[in-house]
Amino acid sequence: MKHILTVAILLFSFSAMAEILGVTKMSIKPGFDTRYDLRVQIKDAEVDLDCQSFIQGLNVKKGKETVQIVLEAWECEDVSKKMYASLKKLKAFCLDVDYDSLLLKGSATCR
Numbered sequence: 419m420k421h422i423l424t425v426a427i428l429l430f431s432f433s434a435m436a437e438i439l440g441v442t443k444m445s446i447k448p449g450f451d452t453r454y455d456l457r458v459q460i461k462d463a464e465v466d467l468d469c470q471s472f473i474q475g476l477n478v479k480k481g482k483e484t485v486q487i488v489l490e491a492w493e494c495e496d497v498s499k500k501m502y503a504s505l506k507k508l509k510a511f512c513l514d515v516d517y518d519s520l521l522l523k524g525s526a527t528c529r
Contacts, residue, residue, distance in 0.1 A: 435516060436515065436516045437460075437515050438514055439456075439458045439459075440459035440528050441456045441457065441510060442459060443505065444456055444457075444505055445457075447466070451470060452494075453469065453470045453471070454466065454468075454469075464480075465478050465479070467494065467497065467498060467501075469489075469495060473486075473488060474490070474494045475494065476497075476515070478515065485517055497522070500525060500527075510528040511526070511527055512525065512528040513525050
């Protein structure tokens, strides 16, 4: 019984660490040049890619909780260009987000 409980806790904790955000639309926020609203395939999630502010990054809001993944300027520009190219070809773009370490582990056209 103790082993089953331990395995259940580990599985639950690992599922909360990372998430793939499938971006289906990218639009520029009004009044900005390089800040984007992203439509993702997860219900009730608001995602914003901010490549213009002093602290650049990916902001993910679910309910009352907001998580910011800080990116270097070159990372933000690279992600935005790849995302735009993928969406232009009508292919969703996947962002592999690790919430525990606050890192963007990867980004590519979704398969």
